Every structure is written in C-alpha cells, then in structure tokens.
Amino acid sequence: MAAAVALESLSAPLIDSHCHIVFRNFDEDLEEVAQRWRDAGVGRLLHACVEPSEIPAIRALADRFPELRYSVGVHPLDPEHWAPDTQQVLREAAQADPRVVAIGELGLDLFRDKNLEQQLAMLRPQLDLAVELDLPVIIHCRDAAEPMLRELRDRADRGACPKGVMHCWSGTPEEMQGFLELGLYISFSGNVTFPKATDTHACAQAVPAERFLVETDCPFLAPVPRRGKRNEPSYVMAVAQRVAELRQDSLQAVALQSTSNACALFGPALHNV
Template identity: 40%
Template sequence: MLFDTHVHLNVSQFDEDREEVIVRAREAGVEYMVIVGFDHETIPKAIELAETYDHIYAAVGWHPVDAVDMTDKELDWLEELASHPKVVALGEMGLDYHWDKSPKDVQKEVFRKQIRLAKKVNLPIIIHNREAPEDIITILREENASKVGGIMHCYNDSADYVGDCLDMNFYISLGGPVTFKNATMPKEVAKIVPEDRLLIETDCPFLAPHPNRGKRNEPAFVKLVAEKIAELRDVEFSELSRQTTENAKRLFQII
C-alpha cells in the first residue's frame, strides 16, 4: 500500500496516456494519490480527476511563481473549492526564489493570504520551497500556520530546518531526489524524520527517481522512493509503506 501525496497528472505531459498511468500506479501498489492544482488550468483538472476516481484526491492552491497572477477573485475561488468533498489540502503555495516572474514581496503576500485562508477553512497546506527556507519558516511562524499544519513538499533543504518544520505541525515529504546518487541532503533527512511525520511523493512528471532520472516521472515510481527510504532507515519496505500511508491518511483526514 503506497500513498503518493503529490502528483501533477493534471498537466499536459499526461494527455496522451493519463488513464494508463493511473492503471500502472494501481498495479505498483499505489492505493491513494493527491493531484495538486496550482493555476487556472490545472485546478479544474485536479477536481475533475478526483471526482472521476475514488482513490484520487485533490489539493488546490496558487503557485508562487505565478503569484503576480493571483487576485482576490482567485482567492475567493480557492475558498469556494475548499468545501469540495475531495479537496483535502490547499496548495501548493510558498516561495520560489529561483525564477523571477513574481517579485519576492508579491510572493510573500500571496503566500500569507493562502495561509490565512487555510486557517479559515481548516485545511492543511502544501508548501513549495525553492531557495527560500528561512523566509518560508519565518512566514509560517508569523502566520501561526501550525494551526493547520501540512506538508513540506519534496523536501530538499538542510536537515537543520527539519526541527522547525516539525515544531509547526508539518510533515516532511521526500521524492525522487532521495534516490539520486549525488543528493546528500534528502538522504540525511530521510534518516532523521520521525516515522509518524514522514511522507512520500513523486511530484510527477518532474524529478523521476533513479534509475528513471531524466525521464517523465509517474506515480508508479513512488515505489522506488519508498524502497530507497526504507533502505536508508533500515526498515522493511512493507513497514515504510504502511507508515507513510497511515501518515498521509491522518493528515488528509481520509477514512
């Protein structure tokens, strides 16, 4: 039993074989997944797929790269969608200092607005962090995000920040980079996260795990992520799978 907590089956890379990808995931033992919508195009598709498949859920939010495009109208839209029975989280949201489409101050304001919305609708949040860990943690603290908690998605920062995230009621989710030969930080993190705060993901179609690195990622490959983490933690794959699935179901309140 596996739970891929972060997939983007709602993007064009899966237009030709989306159904087959979902079948392959089930065959690989993926019993649940959350499709993350992050803009005008991907949010409705995430909802549509969640409504079509019993084992698929949705998260809706506004990506920091596109923060300049979010107005109060979009925020109201997210609030409306938050009441959908298959929407289990808000996100992905956060800060991305790698790309320069949206100025940092705009990203921060949009991030804060979405955290406040999450507290209003009582849903956990999914955090996108690229090259901005200190500002992310500062904003989460200032906005009292621990009230809802959530996921540090595809965690790829120093282990030094893990304690701050755990203290604010966040889970640590690891993806394909934990399998990369030259990726030391996610391997270190994989060894220290408490078993009841660990999650797995693919972030497909991005960041395919070894030995598929460079190819299109898909939910079936989350098994490779789980296998590597089990190896790093010196536990059985079956136990790692069971625990991370239990963690995800608890966070998303899936019975």
C-alpha cells in the first residue's frame, strides 16, 4: 500500500522499459496485473520479444493495452528460433506496426551457453536491421561484456553501431563505462534491490543522469521484498525507489529522469505518458 501512495504525488508516470507479460504465468490474472500497474503510476510498458513466434501475441497485447509498446527480436539463448528468413520476418513485423520501437531482445549470453559464434551469427543481422530501420536495440549481455564491446566498437568504427540499452544491467562499473562511451543507455531491474549486488549498486550511483532507465524484466527478478515471486510491471516503482536511494536523489527525480530518458531513446511512440 505504501508504494502506491508514494507514487500518487509523482508528476511523471514511470515507464517499465522491459517486461514479458506474454508469458503463460500471466494468463489467469492479467487484467488485475494491469490495474496494479496503472494504480502504481506506470504509464508505458515496453514489451521485449525473445523469438518471432511471440510477435502476434505481443501485438494482440498492444491492442488490448494501449500503453504497451514492443520490440521484435531473438534472444541469444534461443538459437533454435533463428532461420535464414528470420531477419526478414523481423523487418516485416517492425515495418508493419508503429508500436514496434526497438529490435531485440538480442545479445550475447556466455553464462549458460558457450556457443559464442552461433550467438554472434544471430546478433549481427539483428544489429544490421536496427541500423537499417533506425531503431534502437535492447541488449541482453551476461558474462559477455568483452565480446559485446568488441563487436560494438568495431561497428562504431564503421559507423554501423545502433543506439540502444544494456538491459537488466549486472556488469561492473568499468564495463558500464565502455558501453556508455558507445552511446548506450543502462537499464536497472529488480537485481539493483538485491543486497549483495554491489557492482550493480555502484553502477546505479555512477551512471550519468541522462543515461539510465528502469525496468522489471518481469516475470523474472522480482525486487526486494518480493524476491523469488513472480515479478510484474507495477514493481518497477521498487526499482526506481532503490535507484533513488543509491543516487541520494528523490523518487520524483528518478521517475522524471528515467521517463525522459526512455522517451529520448525509444522515440515519439513512448511520448505522452
């Protein structure tokens, strides 16, 4: 209850810049979940896509919930969903709906799998597509900062590095600096509330004000005090509150800044929240 009251005085609605409400564990109570995010002051949701077969269902959610925008892409841990025509499938989906505001969730993940070359073979055409369509990318990067920085720096040297965000940031301040130098944003999720996430805390303190976002990555990574339970968009307030504490700033200021930053990155489709 206290969280909902705290947000009533905010002059800017929060944006959950990364969520997955298409997942089956929202089937039974999605209307109640939506009411909670509205009551909590969440004005926009950006729904990330992990593989092409999700796109029709995510589009249907955008029809159902007018505050939802979405991306199209293939997650690095889902190579079975990459086919020779996948780039074209993503291109057509992005061009067919102005509510598509990003390419992703793409990236590299060497925590679970070590198939770097296979992941790069999916990553590169998605980065190319983002540049072609002038859309930002949503980057998943876990235990893979070095190869990701190498890839993006090479593209920057060729003038082919898209803008974008490092979602659910869990890297070190030094790694963060490398991505900031490439013009990327840094997004904090529920893990910023975890007591032992000291690197993430340091990054939240150090990131420039104009370069951070907040997200839930729901249904994963529910913030303290709901850790271990299903996450949902209304809980983005807990993320914003912890970021505010770490930055010794007000919740109001973090809400205003993160909303402004999300709109700057993802464009006009996120405005008027």
